[in-house]
Every structure is written in C-alpha cells, then in structure tokens.
Amino acid sequence: MKMDRMLSIIMLLLDKKRVSAQELADKFEVSSRTIYRDIDTINMAGIPIHSTSGVGGGFEIMENYKVDQKVFSSADLSAIMLGLSSLSGMMQGNELTNALAKVKSFIPADQAKDIEVKSNQLSIDLSPWIGNKNIQPYLEIIKAAMQDNKLLSFEYSDTHGNKTTRTAEPYQLVLKNSHWYWQGYCLIRKDFRLFKVVRMTNLRMQEESFTARDYQKPQLDFDDILETIQITIKLRIHNAVMDQVLDYCAYENFTPDGADHYIVDFPFIENEYCYNILFSFGKHCECLEPSHIRAEMKRRVQNIAALYEN
Known part of the structure; x- marks a missing residue:
C-alpha cells in the first residue's frame, strides 16, 4: 500500500546515508x-529528499533536515497509530500490520505508556455490522491492481x-459515508468513473498492465450543489427513531411535540435515495409538509400495500 511504502522509505532514508532508486x-x-x-509525494509533504545521479547515486534526506526518531511527538505517533489501526481493521493484509509495527519502533520507552493511552482514546472501526461478503475481498483485489498497475x-x-x-x-479507493468506491478510467466509456464496490460482480485482476495517466480526484464535496437542490421538509417523529434521524440532521432541528414526539426540519432531496431514508423510519415518522412530498409518500405506501393484497 502506498502509505506503508512511503513511510518505510522515510525510515530507510533516516537510517541510511543514501539509497538508490533500484534498491528501493x-x-x-x-x-x-x-x-x-x-x-x-514525500517532498511535497515537506521532507526534502535530494537525488544524486551516476555511480553510487541515489536518494537521501538533505543533511540540514536530517531528523531522528524524536522528530515525532507522542501526539504525532498516536495519530499515526490510530489511522493505521482503523484501516487495518477494514483492509486485511500484511502491509498495514507491518506499517503499524514500524511506527511502534519509533516510540521511545519513556513515552510508550503515554502514547498507548492517547492512541486508545479514540477507536475507529470501519468494518460493517453486516454487509456484502464480497466487499473485503474486492478491496484487496482493487488494492493489488492499483499497486501493480493492472487492469x-x-x-x-x-x-x-x-x-x-x-x-x-x-487509481484510487474511496470510503465515503460508510460506502466503498473506487476511481478508475473506464476503457468502455473512455473517461474516468467512480464505481461503487457493492454494485460490482465477477471482479478480476487482469494480467495486462497499463501506463498510468494523469487524472483528477473525484468530486466528493457537493455542498455547493446541495444548496441549489436541497429543500427542508417537516417531519413528525417518535423518539424511538430519534437516533436514526440524528444521522441526517442536527439536534437543533428538533422541536418537542408532546412527551414522545418531535417536529423535525429535515434536509431533503426529491430522489429515490431520500424517499428511502424516510421509509427507513417506518411507522414512527410522518411527513407533514410540503403537501406534494406528503402526497408522494402516500402514493408509494399504497403501491407497497398493493404488492401484498393478493
């Protein structure tokens, strides 16, 4: 994995005077x-690496920037360990485990207890409670294909x-809102596409390699677009689904309505995804307004009921 490899490169350059590109x-x-x-990438991150060509040439960290293991504070090491631990729970393989072990080697004995406490203060578990059994093996296939530039x-x-x-x-794996996607150049569409992993079947890594092309990362922030298409609807919910509704809006949007209910100003886009969110609240949620959203909910409920009449 790229993150593990770059971390290892930095560690090698800290330990050695010079390492050749071929050796790496x-x-x-x-x-x-x-x-x-x-x-x-390491240079852009602020660690200046100097390259020397010819016999005996290679890469080395510039002498005036040479650092030792104390360059990492306990907070730095805790953050790195937290990130690697959260990923290793979702993406199996030796790379992340090895990277975590290498980071631990940076920890001075007198800071070990403090760093352990800090790294345990926040736990991130990206693995689902239940889900598609293909996701994890597919992630490994995609990761291997990116590593080796395979189609x-x-x-x-x-x-x-x-x-x-x-x-x-x-080109890139993406975790967005608990769903895995990957960015790739589709040879059929002749353009970059963002593929959702759960919509894939019969995934195979081919023997054929490809030459990496320049690409832009996918747009994942849609705040500007949402401002033009998102509306606010009014819901009446039972407190039994309060936690579910809070996944989509803030508590400031809630107004008590009696002992067991709330009126909620709920962000909404008129598409299948958002209608399905409302239905996920079941009988504990009623759309009060606007009237056309309420009417559409009623129509969909009637269609569902019609499926069971016979």
Whole structure:
C-alpha cells in the first residue's frame, strides 16, 4: 500500500546515508517509476529528499533536515497509530500490520505508556455490522491492481439495474459515508468513473498492465450543489427513531411535540435515495409538509400495500 511504502522509505532514508532508486524498487517490488512518484509525494509533504545521479547515486534526506526518531511527538505517533489501526481493521493484509509495527519502533520507552493511552482514546472501526461478503475481498483485489498497475474487469449494475461488462484502470479507493468506491478510467466509456464496490460482480485482476495517466480526484464535496437542490421538509417523529434521524440532521432541528414526539426540519432531496431514508423510519415518522412530498409518500405506501393484497 502506498502509505506503508512511503513511510518505510522515510525510515530507510533516516537510517541510511543514501539509497538508490533500484534498491528501493527491488525492496518494495514496484517499478522505479513508482519510487520516483513516491519521492515526489514525500517532498511535497515537506521532507526534502535530494537525488544524486551516476555511480553510487541515489536518494537521501538533505543533511540540514536530517531528523531522528524524536522528530515525532507522542501526539504525532498516536495519530499515526490510530489511522493505521482503523484501516487495518477494514483492509486485511500484511502491509498495514507491518506499517503499524514500524511506527511502534519509533516510540521511545519513556513515552510508550503515554502514547498507548492517547492512541486508545479514540477507536475507529470501519468494518460493517453486516454487509456484502464480497466487499473485503474486492478491496484487496482493487488494492493489488492499483499497486501493480493492472487492469480490472467486472460486471457493473447501475441504479436502474442495467448490467454492463467493464474494463478499467484503477487509481484510487474511496470510503465515503460508510460506502466503498473506487476511481478508475473506464476503457468502455473512455473517461474516468467512480464505481461503487457493492454494485460490482465477477471482479478480476487482469494480467495486462497499463501506463498510468494523469487524472483528477473525484468530486466528493457537493455542498455547493446541495444548496441549489436541497429543500427542508417537516417531519413528525417518535423518539424511538430519534437516533436514526440524528444521522441526517442536527439536534437543533428538533422541536418537542408532546412527551414522545418531535417536529423535525429535515434536509431533503426529491430522489429515490431520500424517499428511502424516510421509509427507513417506518411507522414512527410522518411527513407533514410540503403537501406534494406528503402526497408522494402516500402514493408509494399504497403501491407497497398493493404488492401484498393478493
């Protein structure tokens, strides 16, 4: 995994005077081009690495920036351990486990207790209670394909259930709102696409490699768009579903209505996703206004009831 590899590169450069690109490529079983990209990323992160060409050349951290293990504060190490621990619970494999072990090697004995306490103050568990059994093995396949620049083939179902066969170049895994996606260049659509992992079947990593192309990260912040399409509706809910509703709006949106109910100003977009959210609250939620949303809820309820009449 890229994060693990770059952390290991930094540690090697801290321990050694100079390391060649080929030596790093052989150690991490990647191409020299990948190593050069990692070095560029580390430089942009603020750790200046100097390269020397020719016989005996390689990479080294600039002498006036040379640091030792004390460069990491207890807060720094706690944050790194927390991030690696939360990911290792969701994405299996030796890379994250090894990275976590390496970070622990930075911990001075006199700070070990303090760092352990700090790293245990917050627990992040990204694994679902229940879910699609294919997600975790698919994540491993996607991760391996990104590591080796291998094409992925799969069948993909859109929101209308239409299934197509795709081949794509994988570039980035994305965890958004508890759902996994990956950004790739689709050879069928001739453009970048954001694929949702649960909509994929028959995922396979191909033997064929690809040359990485320049790409932009997918847009994941839709605040500006939401301002133009999002409306506020009024719900009356029972306190039995209060925790569920709080996943979508703040407590400031709640007004008590008797002993057991609340009136809630609820953010809403008129699409299937948001209607399904309202139905997830079941009989404990009533849409009061606007009238056309209330009427649409009634129509959908009647359609559901009609399924069971016979």
